[in-house]
Amino acid sequence: MTRLTRRQFTTALAAGAAGLAMPSYxxxxxxxxxxxxxxxxxxxxxxxxxxxxxxxxxxxxxxxxxxxxxxxxxxxxxxxxxxxxxxxxxxxxxxxxxxxxxxxxxxxxxxxxxxxxxxxxxxxxxxxxxxxxxxxIDLLWDSVPGYSEEAADVAPHAWQAGPQTELLKAKLDAVEDGQNVVMVAPPNPFRCPPGPYERASMMAHVLKAKGYTNSKVIIIDPKDKFSKQGLFQPGWEKYYPGMVEWYGPDVHGGIKSVDVAAGTIETDLDTFKGALLNIIPAQKAxxxxxxxxxxxxxxxxxxxxxxxxxxxxxxxxxxxxxxxxxxxxxxxxxxxxxxxxxxxxxxxxxxxxxxAKYSNTCWSLIETDDGVKVGAQYEPQDGKITSVTSFISQPDEDVALRKATYEESIGWYSGITADMFG
CATH class of the missing domain: 3.50.50.60 (FAD/NAD(P)-binding domain)
Structure with missing residues (x-):
């Protein structure tokens, strides 16, 4: 056995203590x-x-x-x-x-x-x-005239989950019958293409469940079309008649300004007023x-x-x-x-x-047990990740299939979060 001198032992001990004090990385x-x-x-x-x-x-x-x-x-x-x-x-x-x-x-x-x-x-x-x-993502605050990081405390974006999500929920729950929610949807490309329209569905669901059918969810969109449009719009007509209004750029003509204190969004078409403004600006990495x-x-x-x-x-x-x-x-x-x-x-x-082989599915809930989905498989082709097969829910699906789609999404969430976090 090799014996350490007292000096060697002290030096080794000090080195070990220093190592313990250092971050593991x-x-x-x-x-x-x-x-x-x-x-x-x-x-x-x-x-x-x-x-x-x-x-x-x-x-x-x-x-x-x-x-x-x-x-x-x-x-x-x-x-x-x-x-x-x-x-x-x-x-x-x-x-x-x-x-x-x-x-x-x-x-x-x-x-x-x-x-x-x-x-x-x-x-x-x-x-x-x-x-x-x-x-x-980071948010491009000035992509919506009059919006800012400070304004998000009044008119939440909730496109980065956490406190903003809780704030949006609290403000939605405070909306009274006859008051409106006005959303500004983001331009392409952005996180979760069906997300704003599922959100509009959930907002309408909350208002309808309270009997607030005199309230509206108004979407001011810079895009002339959106993900799952052929599924969301018939769903809104079925479940929330007269409660969800979508305005594309050919109708509203462009956003001139947002005043979060006044709760207004001015467009070429009209000035929209909401007890809740949900502004989702443009995005970047x-x-x-x-x-x-x-x-x-x-x-x-x-x-x-x-x-x-x-x-x-x-x-x-x-x-x-x-x-x-x-x-x-x-x-x-x-x-x-x-x-x-x-x-x-x-x-x-x-x-x-x-x-490499990639895949994606995006599920959305329109109303209780009415889930829809879109997805694809992808492979690298000609220097680009390219869709090789795809699928989307159909407008005429029966209630059993829509419920099964929703239940599938619940299982997927459990599975992916276990995959992410162990």
Whole structure:
């Protein structure tokens, strides 16, 4: 047995204590390092699959500014009273305890691509060999004249789930009979294409359930058509006659200004007044990805890997990416994360990489037990993620099928959140 001198023992003890005091993402020197920024459907999934499938061979750090994550998908069902807030809010505990992922709660403020480090708001720096960016969206406040980040405290967007979701719910519940809700829908491209129209359905559901049939949900849309339009509009006529009004740009002529204090939206057609204004502005990739975005505000990627076209050490997944035919959705982000995770492992451990195949389904609830869906399978073709097969609910489906579709969505939510958070 080798004996340590007292000086050697003291030195070793001090070194060990220093190691314990250091964050784990600075201690693991013997493994390749992956940093994942963003803990949603893309980031949480990527972190889990990289850690799990590398069998501990990769040191994974997940950076997310919140202790828990509230999903945007299914937040409309909370708004409509079909779920409680706790059911759409999830913990990272299992990712840490079961998969050995280091969770850093804080804001990532910069990426030094030359040094391969991520700078945190507190000044600490996290090194990486590969970086996965899944920062979601930032809102372009001035895309709606008169709207701002401060105005969102009065006229919530609730397009980034959490406190805004709860605020929108509280304001909806405070609407009285005869008062209107006025929504400004976002321009393309944006997170969850059917989302604003499912939200309008849930708002109408809440008002109708109270007997407030003199109230309206008015949608001012910058687009001349929208996702599942052939399903939503007949649904509104069936369940909420006279309660949901949709105005495209050829009718309203454009938004001139929003006055959140007065509760008004001025258009070329008319000035609409609402006891609740729900303003959803235009969007871009989360700010941490700015250096990897093109003029669209989103990040181009290699269709076969989700690797940034601007930096081979970085992958961009979810809403921040330009993913060809795939919509910006939780399902899409989860699917893309698995392709990125596979390729990250291939980069760092020489594990086998298989051809990319992606999928997406978006479910929407129009009224109790009346669910509809749209989706597709995708493959890389000619440098783009391309739809190869697709499906959509039909207007003439019977009630049993619509109920089954809704129940399918409940099962999917349970499944995807278990897949994301372990």
């Amino acid at each position: 600075l201690r693991a020197q013997d493994k390749p390092k992956v940093v994942v920024i963003g803990g949603g459907a893309g980031g949480a999934t990527a972190a889990k699959y990289i850690a799990r499938d590398s069998d501990g061979g990769i040191d994974v750090t997940l950076v997310e500014n919140s202790e828990t994550f509230t999903t945007c998908f299914f937040s409309n069902l909370y708004l409509g009273g079909f779920r409680d807030f706790r059911s759409i809010t999830h913990s990272y505990d299992t990712l840490v305890s079961a998969y050995g992922i280091t969770k850093v709660t804080g804001m990532a403020t910069a990426v030094d691509r030359a040094a391969k480090t991520v700078t945190m708001a507190d000044g600490t720096s996290i090194p990486y060999d590969r970086l996965v960016l899944s920062p979601g 989360g700010a941490i990805a700015d250096g990897l975005a093109n003029d669209s505000g989103f990040c181009p990627i290699d269709a076969a890997t989700m690797r940034s076209t601007m930096d081979e050490a970085i992958y961009v997944i979810g809403d921040a990416s330009i993913a060809g035919d795939m919509p910006k959705s939780g399902f899409s982000a989860n699917s893309q994360a698995k392709i990125a995770a596979m390729n990250v492992r291939g980069d760092l451990t020489d594990s086998k990489v298989f051809p």
